[in-house]
Amino acid sequence: MRLILAGAMAVAAMVHPASAQVRRFALGSGPVTTGATPVAPDHAYADGYGYEPGGHSLFSVAAAPGNYRVTVTIGLPKDATDTTIKAESRRLMVDALKVGAGKHETVSFIVNVRDASLVQPPANAPGGSRVLLKPREQESFTWDDKLTLEILGAHPGVTAIAIEPVTLPTIFLLGDSTVTDQPAEPAASWGQMLPVFFSPDIAVANHAESGETMKSFMTELRLAKVLELAKPGDWALIQFGHNDQKANWPQTYAAADTTYRDYLRTWIAEFRRRGVTPVLVTSPERRFWTGTRIRPTLGDYAAAVKAVGAELGVPVIDLNAMSTAFYQGLGPDRAPLAFNDGGKDATHHDNYGAWALARCVAKGLADAKVALAAHLKPGLPPFDPGRPPDPASFRLTPSIAHDTRRPEGN
Numbered sequence: 399m400r401l402i403l404a405g406a407m408a409v410a411a412m413v414h415p416a417s418a419q420v421r422r423f424a425l426g427s428g429p430v431t432t433g434a435t436p437v438a439p440d441h442a443y444a445d446g447y448g449y450e451p452g453g454h455s456l457f458s459v460a461a462a463p464g465n466y467r468v469t470v471t472i473g474l475p476k477d478a479t480d481t482t483i484k485a486e487s488r489r490l491m492v493d494a495l496k497v498g499a500g501k502h503e504t505v506s507f508i509v510n511v512r513d514a515s516l517v518q519p520p521a522n523a524p525g526g527s528r529v530l531l532k533p534r535e536q537e538s539f540t541w542d543d544k545l546t547l548e549i550l551g552a553h554p555g556v557t558a559i560a561i562e563p564v565t566l567p568t569i570f571l572l573g574d575s576t577v578t579d580q581p582a583e584p585a586a587s588w589g590q591m592l593p594v595f596f597s598p599d600i601a602v603a604n605h606a607e608s609g610e611t612m613k614s615f616m617t618e619l620r621l622a623k624v625l626e627l628a629k630p631g632d633w634a635l636i637q638f639g640h641n642d643q644k645a646n647w648p649q650t651y652a653a654a655d656t657t658y659r660d661y662l663r664t665w666i667a668e669f670r671r672r673g674v675t676p677v678l679v680t681s682p683e684r685r686f687w688t689g690t691r692i693r694p695t696l697g698d699y700a701a702a703v704k705a706v707g708a709e710l711g712v713p714v715i716d717l718n719a720m721s722t723a724f725y726q727g728l729g730p731d732r733a734p735l736a737f738n739d740g741g742k743d744a745t746h747h748d749n750y751g752a753w754a755l756a757r758c759v760a761k762g763l764a765d766a767k768v769a770l771a772a773h774l775k776p777g778l779p780p781f782d783p784g785r786p787p788d789p790a791s792f793r794l795t796p797s798i799a800h801d802t803r804r805p806e807g808n
Contacts, residue, residue, distance in 0.1 A: 420562040421459060423447065434558065443544075450546065455798055457559070461511045461545035464563050465601040468509050468547065471558035473502025479555025482795040484548040485509040487540045487579035488586070489604065490594040490753075494793065497555060507593065510568065510603040511545050516619060517626060530618040532607065540579055540604075550795040568601045569770065570624050570674075572615065572665075573637040575746060576682050576755075577606035583796045585738040586749045588682070588717075591756035600773040603627070611641045611650040612661040621665070630673025633770050635759070636665060637679035637717070639699035640745070654698035662706045677768060678703045678714045682721035682755055685737060685744040687730050692722045715762030717755065723784040724754055735789040749794045757781050 422434040430436045441448045443458050450456035470492070472481050478499045483492040491507040519525035531541060539546040549556050569592075571577055577589040589604040596602065605624050607615075615621050615638075628634065642652040652658040662678065669676045680700040686693045700718040707714035725733045734741025736751030747755065761781050763771040 420560055421447075422561075423457075423459070423559045425457070425557055425559065431558065452798060455550060456546055456548050458539075458544040458546040459559075459561055460543060461561070462543070462563075463512045464510075465566060465568060466509050466511060466545055467506055467562045467564045467598060468545070469504060469506045469560040469562075470547075470556050471502055471504050472555050473497040473500075473557065474555045475500055477553060477555070480552040481554040481556060482550045483507075483556070484550065484590075484797060485593075486511070486546055487538055487581050487590065488548065488797045489579060489590045489602070490794070493594055494551065494795070502557070506598045508564070508566070508596075508598050508601040509545055509547075510601045512541065512603065512623075512627070513543060514541050514623075516623060525622070526619050529620055529623050532609075534581065535607070538581060548797055550797065552795070566600060567631050567633065567773070568603050568628070569596075569633045569635060570628060571602065571604040571606050571635050571637075572621070572624060573606035573635075573679070574610045574640050574681075575606075575608035576640060577604070577637055578608055579604050579606075580746075580752075584740075584748045585743075585746050586752035587747060588752050588755035588759060591749075591753045592759060595756060595760040595775060595778065596773050597775050600770075606637075609641060610638070611647070612638045612652060612658065612665070613642075613650045621668075625668055625672065628669065628672050628674045632674045634665075634669045634674050634676045635679055635715075636662070636676060637681055639681035639696050639703070643696065643699055654702045658699065659702050659706050662703065663710065666706070666710055666712055675770070676712050677763075677770070678707045678712055679759065679762075680704070680714065680716050680718035682717050682747075683725070685725055685733055690726070690730060692725050694722075713766050713768045715759055715766065717758055717762065720758040720762065720783040721755060724758065724786050727782075727784040727786050728789070732789060749796070750789050750792045753792070753794065754783070754786055758783050 424430040424434040424436045439454045443450055446460035450458055472479060472495060476499055479497045481495050485491050492505055497503050514529040514531055516527055518527050535541055571589045576587055578587050579590040580587050589606050593602045605620055642658055645651050666676045680703045681696045683692055684695050696718055704714050736747055737743050738746040738748050760774055
């Protein structure tokens with residue numbers, strides 16, 4: 399059972415200057431349209447395009463940092479198809495789109511590409527030239543010089559791909575491992591599920607990373623990278639707390655009633671100075687029970703987020719409350735089905751849990767009447783965190799394992 403609409407048709411957007419070029423590829427044995435490069439199933443990545451090692455599921459194209467409109471044609475002449483598409487590090491773009499035999503559909507979505515480079519500061523100015531990536535990020539699809547699509551499904555049927563650089567608003571995600579693009583099954587986070595809920599008129603740039611705090615996000619130059627990229631009209635969704643609360647991490651600990659609030663105020667000021675609209679998100683709760691109720695572990699930090707949001711007039715999405723309602727709606731016996739490692743992990747989520755939390759974020763935007771909600775896909779079904787869909791009915795084609803390591807930190 400598919401729980402959301404699978405894709406959206408292309409909408410108009412301003413492209414980069416006239417020198418921008420659309421790159422077209424014809425996959426498999428289908429017809430090759432004018433200007434398209436034919437790609438054989440065994441064409442390994444070379445000369446700026448081709449399949450990554452491990453089969454014909456991961457297709458990459460050389461791409462400079464920026465936002466790209468990707469338009470795919472799906473459908474086979476003799477077979478029905480069922481196609482799921484993820485981008486970069488498992489960002490969900492198309493969810494189980496079914497096309498009948500002899501028919502085809504064209505779907506567009508936006509993919510954000512980035513690298514770790516920063517604008518070199520003057521010789522006499524403090525700063526750095528690159529984001530301080532963790533070892534697990536060094537070879538990831540998130541930070542390389544390519545746009546990578548993962549073509550999956552019960553019977554995938556992508557026959558053509560067009561990739562075009564575009565200029566449009568960007569949603570920057572800043573957070574920890576509950577937000578980041580988790581590199582491998584069975585772990586997943588809400589940030590990598592969020593793109594499937596938006597129309598192809600806005601990009602999602604997920605800069606969250608495992609183990610991060612507000613302080614480490616600055617010292618590793620991740621905030622500098624986002625601020626360098628952000629432009630007027632963009633959005634920043636900010637969610638921290640899981641690691642900031644760890645007093646046993648003395649270099650990055652931030653008390654909820656003092657330093658943590660000051661960091662939030664500073665970040666809000668930095669974004670507003672650039673014409674970027676900040677939105678605060680309270681951290682999803684951990685799965686610790688007292689009877690049939692979730693025991694709060696992040697209450698002080700959720701309260702701090704709401705207090706700063708009220709003080710500065712910043713929208714707040716209370717994911718802490720919605721995640722608690724979600725877990726309690728499932729109950730102690732079924733709630734582990736939303737978590738990584740078969741439920742042994744009480745913090746990090748699997749595909750089902752990550753999807754549900756992303757749907758909570760989308761609901762939070764709509765309920766708060768944040769202007770960003772205008773970019774959500776029309777016709778999203780109603781969603782009640784306290785009455786979640788049955789995990790037994792949830793289907794999402796698993797990714798190829800890019801990285802077998804467990805999530806780092808929280």
